[in-house]
Amino acid sequence: xxxxxxxxxxxxxxxxxxxxxxxxxxxxxxxxxxxxxxxxxxxxxxxxxxxxxxxxxxxxxxxxxxxxxxxxxxxxxxxxxxxxxxxxxxxxxxxxxxxxxxxxxxxxxxxxxxxxxxxxxxxxxxxxxxxxxxxxxxxxxxxxxxxxxxxxxxxxxxxxxxxxxxxxxxxxxxxxxxxxxxxxxxxxxxxxxxxxxxxxxxxxxxxxxxxxxxxxxxx
Ligand code: CTP
Ligand code: MG
Numbered sequence: 001x002x003x004x005x006x007x008x009x010x011x012x013x014x015x016x017x018x019x020x021x022x023x024x025x026x027x028x029x030x031x032x033x034x035x036x037x038x039x040x041x042x043x044x045x046x047x048x049x050x051x052x053x054x055x056x057x058x059x060x061x062x063x064x065x066x067x068x069x070x071x072x073x074x075x076x077x078x079x080x081x082x083x084x085x086x087x088x089x090x091x092x093x094x095x096x097x098x099x100x101x102x103x104x105x106x107x108x109x110x111x112x113x114x115x116x117x118x119x120x121x122x123x124x125x126x127x128x129x130x131x132x133x134x135x136x137x138x139x140x141x142x143x144x145x146x147x148x149x150x151x152x153x154x155x156x157x158x159x160x161x162x163x164x165x166x167x168x169x170x171x172x173x174x175x176x177x178x179x180x181x182x183x184x185x186x187x188x189x190x191x192x193x194x195x196x197x198x199x200x201x202x203x204x205x206x207x208x209x210x211x212x213x214x215x216x217x218x219x
Contacts, residue, residue, distance in 0.1 A: 001047040002111060003089035003159065004040040008033050008053040008061070008097040009069025009076035014203055022202050023097035024057060028215035032202065033061060035100030043107045046093065050083050052076040074173040074182065078166045084159065091119075092162060094179055095154035098202045100211060102154060110156045110193050118188035119157035121180050122195035123149035152195045155179050161188050 012022035023033040033051075040049050050065040051058075058066050067083035070076035077094060084092065091111055095102060106122065113120035126145040134140055157179075165186035166173065176182045180190050202208050 001087065001089050002045055002091040002093060003084050003087060004043075004046045004049040004107075004154075005077065005080040005084070005092050005094045006033065006036060006040065006049060006051045006097050007073060007076050007080070007094065008051055008057070009079075010073065010098070012098070015205055015208060017205070022208065024060070025208070027100075027208075027212050031060065032100050032211070033097040036095055036097055036102050037062065037064075039102050039104055040093075040095070040107065043104045045108045045111050048084070048087055048089070050080050051097075052080045070173075072174045074166075074176050074179070077179060078170070078173060081159070081163045081166055085163075089159045091156050092159045093154045093156045096201055099153055099199055100202070101196070101199045101214075103196065103199070106196050106199060107154055110154055113191050113193035114156045114158070117191040118161050119155065119180070119183055120191040120193045121155040122152040122193045122199075124152065124195040124197060125149060149192060150195070151178050151180065152199055152201070153179070157183055157190075158188070161186070 008023045015022045018025055024031050040046050050067055051061055052067045052069055054069050065083055067079040070079050093107055110120050110122055126148045130143045130145050131139045132141045162183060165182050168186055169182055183190055202211055
């Protein structure tokens, strides 16, 4: 069996002018989180869904296995992995609730991309020039974008190996960038799968407007 792990423990501080964390804002009559939950439920490769969210939101989210929010995204992931222990899934597919545009095909594709590896993460190639700057004011160097990829979710991992990685690095979870760094540090082989440009993350107000436009059209 495979598990979906939906992350909704963040506060959405880069969205201005809303009191609710972004995943609970309603667009088209539904909370943003409900879009990806529906997709995970429709995917025949997913057998159980665990949601990381504060208790006060749970009755509105629905009837799921829940885990507590953590102090960082990686802590939230660890809480979710622990909640899934009894189910011992083969793969855990971790997804940001702030990415409502994920498709059923994406989920299955990334599970399939994990075969022969210990996991797979969707990524997009970088199309613009990327600079390194240590002060944000002047260029120190220009990076080779052929070697750079932008990560997305859902990310798929061998559940037991990924849980073991979190147990190993439990004291330093806040130091990791993105879900795959801890896996790679623990020696897991993570495949790069082809991302979906339409599966953008709602991070800023402009992203929220983009999603509203997709759902509601021009108002
Ligand atoms: N997340 C989480 N637990 C945390 C932090 C983040 O479950 N402690 C989740 C968010 O709910 C979100 C996803 O991880 O769905 C991606 O993180 P991000 O876009 O950074 O969301 P927030 O942390 O909520 O936003 P911000 O960084 O702007 O405050
Ligand atoms: Mg954040």
